[in-house]
Amino acid sequence: MNRRYAILALERFQDDAKTAHGVIGYGSDEVVAVIDPSCAGRRVRDVLPYLQSDAPIVENLAQALEYSPTALLIGTAPKGGGLPSQWRGVILEAIAAQLEIVSGLHEMLDQDREFRVAARAAGTRIWDVREPPDVPLFSGDAYNVEAPILLTVGNDCAVGKMTVSLELVRAANKAGSRARFVPTGQTGVLIAGWGICIDRVIADFAAGAAEQLVLYAAHEGADFIVVEGQGAINHPAYAAVTLALMTGCAPDALVLVADPRRRRIEQYPTPTLSYAESIAIHEGLIATVKPAPVVGITLNTHGLSEDDARAEIEHARAETGLPCDDLVRFGAEPFYTAIQDRLVKTAPRNAVTRA
Amino acid sequence: MNRRYAILALERFQDDAKTAHGVIGYGSDEVVAVIDPSCAGRRVRDVLPYLQSDAPIVENLAQALEYSPTALLIGTAPKGGGLPSQWRGVILEAIAAQLEIVSGLHEMLDQDREFRVAARAAGTRIWDVREPPDVPLFSGDAYNVEAPILLTVGNDCAVGKMTVSLELVRAANKAGSRARFVPTGQTGVLIAGWGICIDRVIADFAAGAAEQLVLYAAHEGADFIVVEGQGAINHPAYAAVTLALMTGCAPDALVLVADPRRRRIEQYPTPTLSYAESIAIHEGLIATVKPAPVVGITLNTHGLSEDDARAEIEHARAETGLPCDDLVRFGAEPFYTAIQDRLVKTAPRNAVTRA
Numbered sequence: 001m002n003r004r005y006a007i008l009a010l011e012r013f014q015d016d017a018k019t020a021h022g023v024i025g026y027g028s029d030e031v032v033a034v035i036d037p038s039c040a041g042r043r044v045r046d047v048l049p050y051l052q053s054d055a056p057i058v059e060n061l062a063q064a065l066e067y068s069p070t071a072l073l074i075g076t077a078p079k080g081g082g083l084p085s086q087w088r089g090v091i092l093e094a095i096a097a098q099l100e101i102v103s104g105l106h107e108m109l110d111q112d113r114e115f116r117v118a119a120r121a122a123g124t125r126i127w128d129v130r131e132p133p134d135v136p137l138f139s140g141d142a143y144n145v146e147a148p149i150l151l152t153v154g155n156d157c158a159v160g161k162m163t164v165s166l167e168l169v170r171a172a173n174k175a176g177s178r179a180r181f182v183p184t185g186q187t188g189v190l191i192a193g194w195g196i197c198i199d200r201v202i203a204d205f206a207a208g209a210a211e212q213l214v215l216y217a218a219h220e221g222a223d224f225i226v227v228e229g230q231g232a233i234n235h236p237a238y239a240a241v242t243l244a245l246m247t248g249c250a251p252d253a254l255v256l257v258a259d260p261r262r263r264r265i266e267q268y269p270t271p272t273l274s275y276a277e278s279i280a281i282h283e284g285l286i287a288t289v290k291p292a293p294v295v296g297i298t299l300n301t302h303g304l305s306e307d308d309a310r311a312e313i314e315h316a317r318a319e320t321g322l323p324c325d326d327l328v329r330f331g332a333e334p335f336y337t338a339i340q341d342r343l344v345k346t347a348p349r350n351a352v353t354r355a
Numbered sequence: 356m357n358r359r360y361a362i363l364a365l366e367r368f369q370d371d372a373k374t375a376h377g378v379i380g381y382g383s384d385e386v387v388a389v390i391d392p393s394c395a396g397r398r399v400r401d402v403l404p405y406l407q408s409d410a411p412i413v414e415n416l417a418q419a420l421e422y423s424p425t426a427l428l429i430g431t432a433p434k435g436g437g438l439p440s441q442w443r444g445v446i447l448e449a450i451a452a453q454l455e456i457v458s459g460l461h462e463m464l465d466q467d468r469e470f471r472v473a474a475r476a477a478g479t480r481i482w483d484v485r486e487p488p489d490v491p492l493f494s495g496d497a498y499n500v501e502a503p504i505l506l507t508v509g510n511d512c513a514v515g516k517m518t519v520s521l522e523l524v525r526a527a528n529k530a531g532s533r534a535r536f537v538p539t540g541q542t543g544v545l546i547a548g549w550g551i552c553i554d555r556v557i558a559d560f561a562a563g564a565a566e567q568l569v570l571y572a573a574h575e576g577a578d579f580i581v582v583e584g585q586g587a588i589n590h591p592a593y594a595a596v597t598l599a600l601m602t603g604c605a606p607d608a609l610v611l612v613a614d615p616r617r618r619r620i621e622q623y624p625t626p627t628l629s630y631a632e633s634i635a636i637h638e639g640l641i642a643t644v645k646p647a648p649v650v651g652i653t654l655n656t657h658g659l660s661e662d663d664a665r666a667e668i669e670h671a672r673a674e675t676g677l678p679c680d681d682l683v684r685f686g687a688e689p690f691y692t693a694i695q696d697r698l699v700k701t702a703p704r705n706a707v708t709r710a
């Protein structure tokens with residue numbers, strides 16, 4: 001049975017609720033209300049027109065309950081994963097109202113004694129989407145997957161890697177493929193209903209977890225596998241997660257997802273990479289394990305005028321000679337068509353005896 | 356009070372007991388016996404002369420108990436961390452004999468119901484060295500450490516990164532420094548008595564854990580910080596751990612540790628990198644966050660004749676123009692002296708506005 005979600009995004013729905021936006025835009029479960037007093041009284045499409053949802057935004061849980069939700073979704077993922085303390089009261093209210101609690105936070109709500117006791121008493125459950133299963137070490141079995149594997153990489157976190165991955169899968173399936181989206185983060189897992197939050201896996205096993213996801217997609221009969229990327233290869237905190245995906249998924253091709261206005265990695269002094277630099281770093285590093293070219297660049301031009309967006313895309317195309325587009329703004333089909341010929345299997349680098 | 360260790364290394368002491376060798380060679384706790392029927396009746400120095408230990412190698416736990424150990428150390432770390440089933444009996448015997456159980460395995464022995472119940476009943480304890488503490492995300496505070504920070508990187512796992520780090524610290528302290536070894540793996544933690552097994556940290560927090568270790572060493576007054584590296588930057592399974600250290604420790608310099616005979620990453624088809632390639636990949640990647648040059652190369656020539664060892668060192672020196680040596684075989688002082696002038700602080704890459 002599908003869920004009916006009330007989404008908790010206190011004061012943050014518009015600007016800092018990636019999970020909420022993803023589930024509204026792409027999820028198979030229905031969103032019946034969003035709780036955020038800072039834009040209460042409006043509808044989702046009034047605040048974020050591209051989401052095309054009429055779900056109401058309300059002041060508090062009591063108002064949300066009028067829309068008969070079956071679950072409360074924690075709609076943002078604060079850096080580090082801690083739960084803002086003012087949210088605890090709302091979650092306890094929701095438990096008392098017998099809603100299922102669905103959370104993508106680092107902090108496991110089901111391991112919080114107060115929440116767990118309350119949920120048991122109310123006869124409802126807490127689903128911590130980030131809790132990863134036990135996985136084996138990377139084995140190399142992913143090298144034998146026959147379907148081309150594409151991994152999105154980005155110039156920072158939260159630039160649109162998940163969205164681009166979803167749009168590519170949609171375009172491929174429209175063109176007759178059996179393409180499959182491989183979710184690696186909390187929103188992706190919530191949207192797809194399966195997957196592993198790679199950033200939550202013990203470091204030694206992160207590549208192994210990525211491999212298991214690709215093997216699952218192959219086993220389900222996918223003829224084109226698109227893996228949601230994480231972080232950025234020069235992210236001071238999260239680069240390790242990025243590299244675990246680059247080795248663990250055994251990709252045949254990379255698509256670079258960039259916000260062209262992002263000059264630094266958010267919250268760090270580190271500059272983002274230029275297109276040329278990014279291509280050189282990713283291709284150079286991945287070639288030491290299994291070569292995978294960057295086959296195209298997708299830009300996140302959200303907030304730019306259409307003219308400025310086209311200029312940014314043209315600039316990226318001229319600088320790199322690669323297919324470039326904004327898949328959300330201008331549709332994914334032309335880009336998918338442009339990269340399709342470049343989706344060819346690559347072999348792992350072979351052991352050679354050096355002189 | 357120092358421990359008196361009996362080390363469990365059934366059938367594997369000679370070839371596959373890195374933890375055991377490290378604790379015998381560098382630890383502050385005493386090793387009174389090694390349990391390995393395959394070389395029982397000999398002494399450690401008969402089997403591995405470079406360890407210079409007279410500890411007896413015995414058949415079984417009963418024989419080891421004659422040397423009055425206070426703790427049983429699990430002396431190897433199988434790939435993936437699983438505990439060979441035949442070892443369980445010996446561990447239970449040791450618990451019954453009231454020995455403390457010290458383990459660096461992935462599998463937490465204290466979470467094994469049978470072991471835990473037995474340990475409580477016997478009034479002894481189980482120390483799982485790999486269990487990491489909670490740590491914050493990478494903050495950038497490591498950029499403010501005044502002491503030069505050196506990180507060892509390798510052409511594979513188990514080529515000598517820990518040993519080289521320990522030897523460099525010894526040499527620096529002999530020359531009058533207050534240098535400090537920063538342990539990042541189970542053997543290093545066992546030797547130093549503090550540290551975090553980075554490979555066991557949740558991927559998102561691995562860089563943050565590395566940063567905390569460096570901050571601790573700085574806080575303790577170190578004027579030169581040497582971080583034990585892990586994995587290899589092109590290791591299909593463990594590259595993420597390597598990169599977490601490269602970003603999280605904020606190193607100013609790298610030392611490449613290589614086994615020149617290693618042609619492939621163990622257990623994978625992936626070729627090891629040439630010196631030139633390794634330098635280019637490490638320096639290129641780390642420069643996107645905070646530049647750190649490779650200041651020297653140390654080779655593991657164990658098993659080669661002295662002539663062959665010198666030839667390998669000369670070859671590496673000629674190919675790279677860098678100081679090269681085998682620190683275990685020829686002493687660490689000349690190498691430390693050679694790289695000392697290159698240990699200068701580097702600044703994080705600055706955010707710049709691109710055209």
